[in-house]
Amino acid sequence: MSTPAAQDLQTLLRVERLTTRFRTRGGDVTAVNELSFELAAGEILGLVGESGSGKSMTGYSLLDLVDPPGYIAGGSVRLRGRELRGLPAKDWQALRGDRIAMIFQDPMLTLNPVLRIDTQMVETVLAHRRLTRAEALHRAHAALVRVGIPAAGERLRSYPHQLSGGMRQRVAIAIALLNEPDLIIADEPTTALDVTIQAQILYEMQTLCREAGAGLIWITHDLSVVAGLADRVCVMYAGRIVEQGSTAQVLESPAHPYTRGLLDSTPAAALARGHRRGEALRPIPGAAPPLAALPAGCAFHPRCARADEQCLPPPPQAEPASGQRALCWHPLPPGAALSGPAASLEAP
Amino acid sequence: MNTPPLLALRGIHKHFGPRPDWLERLGMHLGWLPPPARVQALDGVDVEIGAGEVLGLVGESGSGKSTLGRVAAGLLRPEHGRRLWRGAEIDATPVAAHGIQMVFQDPSASLNPRMRVGELIAEAPRTHGLITRAAQAEYVAGLLHQVGLDAGAAGRFAHQFSGGQRARIGIARALAVKPALLVCDEPVAALDVSVQAQVLNLFGELRGRLGLTYLFISHDLGVVRHLCDRVAILYLGRVVELAPADELFAAPAHPYTQALLADTPTLKAEKKHFVAIRGELPSPLAPPPGCHFHPRCPRAFARCREERPALREIAPGRHAACHLHEAAG
Numbered sequence: 001m002s003t004p005a006a007q008d009l010q011t012l013l014r015v016e017r018l019t020t021r022f023r024t025r026g027g028d029v030t031a032v033n034e035l036s037f038e039l040a041a042g043e044i045l046g047l048v049g050e051s052g053s054g055k056s057m058t059g060y061s062l063l064d065l066v067d068p069p070g071y072i073a074g075g076s077v078r079l080r081g082r083e084l085r086g087l088p089a090k091d092w093q094a095l096r097g098d099r100i101a102m103i104f105q106d107p108m109l110t111l112n113p114v115l116r117i118d119t120q121m122v123e124t125v126l127a128h129r130r131l132t133r134a135e136a137l138h139r140a141h142a143a144l145v146r147v148g149i150p151a152a153g154e155r156l157r158s159y160p161h162q163l164s165g166g167m168r169q170r171v172a173i174a175i176a177l178l179n180e181p182d183l184i185i186a187d188e189p190t191t192a193l194d195v196t197i198q199a200q201i202l203y204e205m206q207t208l209c210r211e212a213g214a215g216l217i218w219i220t221h222d223l224s225v226v227a228g229l230a231d232r233v234c235v236m237y238a239g240r241i242v243e244q245g246s247t248a249q250v251l252e253s254p255a256h257p258y259t260r261g262l263l264d265s266t267p268a269a270a271l272a273r274g275h276r277r278g279e280a281l282r283p284i285p286g287a288a289p290p291l292a293a294l295p296a297g298c299a300f301h302p303r304c305a306r307a308d309e310q311c312l313p314p315p316p317q318a319e320p321a322s323g324q325r326a327l328c329w330h331p332l333p334p335g336a337a338l339s340g341p342a343a344s345l346e347a348p
Numbered sequence: 349m350n351t352p353p354l355l356a357l358r359g360i361h362k363h364f365g366p367r368p369d370w371l372e373r374l375g376m377h378l379g380w381l382p383p384p385a386r387v388q389a390l391d392g393v394d395v396e397i398g399a400g401e402v403l404g405l406v407g408e409s410g411s412g413k414s415t416l417g418r419v420a421a422g423l424l425r426p427e428h429g430r431r432l433w434r435g436a437e438i439d440a441t442p443v444a445a446h447g448i449q450m451v452f453q454d455p456s457a458s459l460n461p462r463m464r465v466g467e468l469i470a471e472a473p474r475t476h477g478l479i480t481r482a483a484q485a486e487y488v489a490g491l492l493h494q495v496g497l498d499a500g501a502a503g504r505f506a507h508q509f510s511g512g513q514r515a516r517i518g519i520a521r522a523l524a525v526k527p528a529l530l531v532c533d534e535p536v537a538a539l540d541v542s543v544q545a546q547v548l549n550l551f552g553e554l555r556g557r558l559g560l561t562y563l564f565i566s567h568d569l570g571v572v573r574h575l576c577d578r579v580a581i582l583y584l585g586r587v588v589e590l591a592p593a594d595e596l597f598a599a600p601a602h603p604y605t606q607a608l609l610a611d612t613p614t615l616k617a618e619k620k621h622f623v624a625i626r627g628e629l630p631s632p633l634a635p636p637p638g639c640h641f642h643p644r645c646p647r648a649f650a651r652c653r654e655e656r657p658a659l660r661e662i663a664p665g666r667h668a669a670c671h672l673h674e675a676a677g
Contacts, residue, residue: 198613224614280552283542284545
């Protein structure tokens, strides 16, 4: 057993019981609920959830970018052992864009439409480094080359509107990489892109993280994207991480009925079960509950096939395998299917 | 094979561009001005949809798949090409007007926020004289029931529903005029995975119950593979491959289809070595000559740069537009 300090040296990011709430007329609503996870240097963590699960808010909370009426209500975020919660605004400014970078779904949130790419990139370097303009420009050029932008010199002199969506997202990624951050938080950066472009960017991100030893948190709703990308996966539901583990553990033998349900409801899973075309999929019944009116106990229990009266008190952390944790009273045994075969709905 | 297809699109060309004013027209007429730049959204597309069939239309953004859907639904008029409804010119066939209905991607943009759901659904059948005002409530309740909503939904507004429910309302509205063909433009793209499966199942059920035909537009190959009988792959306004779904996914014939399948992420938890096709979709304002795909194609040769490959039958029921298959065919 090593001391906590020594553990923190190996762990790039340690998040403990992070909680973000929103003040509303009907009382406070918890968007991020006691999140705890760790990230090692060079590791890629997939943060998966449906809309409203709190995955994006987790990203904003890690960067202290929660705007009122939202506020971070508690918990701890440590980067290389340094507590980030409660840092003064000046220190945060020094961290963001330097040690921690964020990539948004819409690159136009990162890019200023009236400034040329080189202006924006040089600005990012000079905000954190004592370099000459020429040196900063050289860095910018190198970053564009690293993310696979052809004719980088020419692109530097372009305005964002002159670039395609895929190119803009690459520029946004290049800006995130400029100061060689320790931690990159990417919020659905490929969701709006076509699959061929997405594949290029996923490949490049993987290589870049490995080379630079940066930790990457990839926030997405798409399980198949994290399957080929992430080392570990956290699945979020109604503001909580309901399951986490290695990508193979979570995708191949999920312990939480929600994860299982998500996997089972995809057409790909139906195909893997040997279903013929046109046969019914197995959706999760119902819809995700509004955060303002979460069911008592396990928030998933009204939609869960395994739920019983035991699920009314808050669920415990089950640990079905080493490194795999599920927030559930009735975790699934490895390899279990959730429901019986669905009826055929093929046209007669 | 003697029954004509439900809908046949033949040689469809559709382009978009600024409409020149009289001065510009004069300038062009006298040769002072170049012709205006035009986006060739559809460049000679031939597809047929048989009754009861589900035809998937797959392509990246800018491929022209939505334009083709709108041409099929009659929302856009092509510059060239014929649209045949059960073998007859569509403009001469009054029944075709509501025989084809459209389901849109974004229900919040396609459902009027100030109309109650009951009005939204009943508007078209009332206009077409299919129902009377007296029968409206019962008719709407029947449609809502068919898409898995309760009759009470008729009195509420679209914003009071979740995304999945709104998708159902959009489907109910399309069904209200008893169409034979539904053109579905990315109907599940905006939905979460768990809800998406519910709506996909609804499409399957309705098809079985009402004998509907679908033109199903999607960028999601998993969804297309699940639902479609045949699949057409579009690239920059041209059909590059058209084949039965099982065969297309088992053995894609066109290099673009192959790349598309290889790049689609799967649920396999293994670090994938992405071998992405290089580059991006060229601008549809200035598509490359010859085969549109040749600048990105790993197997392109001299002929691909000069000559447009025709969509040819390479095996029974399978079509591909690629010079590589011409030697074999």
